[in-house]
Amino acid sequence: MKYKRILLKLSGEALQGASKSTNINPDVLEQYCAEIKALQQEKVEIAIVIGGGNIFRGGQAEALGIDRVQGDYMGMLATVINAMALQSALERHGVYTRLMSGIKMEQVCEPFIRRRAIRHLEKGRIVIFGAGIGNPYFTTDSTASLRAVEVQADVVLKGTRVDGVYTKDPEKFPDATRYTKLSFQEAYEKNLNIMDMTAFTLCMENNLPIIVFDMNKKGNLLKVVKGEEAGTLIS
Numbered sequence: 001m002k003y004k005r006i007l008l009k010l011s012g013e014a015l016q017g018a019s020k021s022t023n024i025n026p027d028v029l030e031q032y033c034a035e036i037k038a039l040q041q042e043k044v045e046i047a048i049v050i051g052g053g054n055i056f057r058g059g060q061a062e063a064l065g066i067d068r069v070q071g072d073y074m075g076m077l078a079t080v081i082n083a084m085a086l087q088s089a090l091e092r093h094g095v096y097t098r099l100m101s102g103i104k105m106e107q108v109c110e111p112f113i114r115r116r117a118i119r120h121l122e123k124g125r126i127v128i129f130g131a132g133i134g135n136p137y138f139t140t141d142s143t144a145s146l147r148a149v150e151v152q153a154d155v156v157l158k159g160t161r162v163d164g165v166y167t168k169d170p171e172k173f174p175d176a177t178r179y180t181k182l183s184f185q186e187a188y189e190k191n192l193n194i195m196d197m198t199a200f201t202l203c204m205e206n207n208l209p210i211i212v213f214d215m216n217k218k219g220n221l222l223k224v225v226k227g228e229e230a231g232t233l234i235s
């Protein structure tokens, strides 16, 4: 394995599956668990951040007459719902997990304590970070970068529904081509939308590589962690 400790960022929206008929699609959850378990069996230490966009995003708040900050907290709580679903599905597969939250909610999860998170990882438990960083005006991408730096992960793996970073939006432009590798500087200069600026800068300043890859393709996660070419590496 090229990477020994990883931080996997999953989007909340992806949990809906292609049909989007439900907020949490059990087939998507199953597929994610199988991929993650395969990785754990290879003794890779795994931390996960999952988004909340399938349930609520802070950006939606104002249109609903809800205060922005309140909306952001609602978004953070949404990530906890997804994290709990993922935790439960992983444990059904016999995988040990811990859910750590950026907002204290003792009845459902542990508070985030950096040293404890590292200890869980060393013991082979999958650590899911819920509730973002616990502050409004941030995203789960920023959470992924920050937690990855804090627990000294080797890489941030951004699982998406496209297989990497393209010259332009591949869903709109058929002539778009995929980058296999990029430097942080190139990605910045070309204004490629890999993560929000806060998240991106944190990775760049800490020399923490990011890999954008297609999480829906079977076996891809393992491939990426082995260091095989699948997606786009930003380093």
Ligand code: UDP
Binding pocket: 010, 011, 012, 013, 050, 051, 052, 053, 054, 056, 057, 058, 059, 071, 072, 073, 074, 075, 076, 078, 079, 131, 132, 133, 134, 135, 136, 137, 138, 139, 140, 141, 143
């Ligand atoms: N959020 C926040 N602080 C954080 C993490 C998340 O305020 O540290 C809120 C923010 O409103 C965001 C929402 O939680 O819109 C859901 O997270 P995100 O949109 O990043 O989820 P994704 O789009 O990846 O599903």
